[in-house]
Amino acid sequence: MSKAETVFQHAVFDDRSVSKVNNFTGHDLTTNTYYFKPGQSMGYQSTAGGDQVYVVLQGEGQFYLNNGQEETIDVESGSIMYIPKGVSFKIVNNQSSDLICTGVQHPAHQ
Numbered sequence: 669m670s671k672a673e674t675v676f677q678h679a680v681f682d683d684r685s686v687s688k689v690n691n692f693t694g695h696d697l698t699t700n701t702y703y704f705k706p707g708q709s710m711g712y713q714s715t716a717g718g719d720q721v722y723v724v725l726q727g728e729g730q731f732y733l734n735n736g737q738e739e740t741i742d743v744e745s746g747s748i749m750y751i752p753k754g755v756s757f758k759i760v761n762n763q764s765s766d767l768i769c770t771g772v773q774h775p776a777h778q
Contacts, residue, residue: 675701675725675770686710691770698775703768704729704761712758715751718774722749722759727767732758743769 673691680687680703687703702710704727712734722731724747731749733739734756743749751757761767 675768679703679766679768681705681766693775696774697772699770699772701725701768701770702759703766704759705766706761706764708767709760710758712756715753715755715757715773717776718753720751720757720771720773722751722769722771723747724749725768725770727761727765728763729759729761729767729769732760 671692675691680689683705686708689701689703691699691701724743724745726745728742728744731741731743733741733751735754741749759769
């Protein structure tokens, strides 16, 4: 069974913090969309569960990768970020417009 979702139709922005919306969770993958107002950031996240991919759908910002040394990468609409297992990362909206990005990763199973 397949499912499609439009992340722009029901965008969820919060003035207090980054909003996270779970789009899908299956056995092997989960997809979340993050909505950043200008100036908001998502603190460092772990990729201990496996590789992750993020796609910037709207706006511009920065990804910070840290594998013992911090690297800053400017991103914009259409950018795709691959984050290998074991690398910490954070996302920052350092621009004056909204940022929307979707992340795909292995779900945390209990």
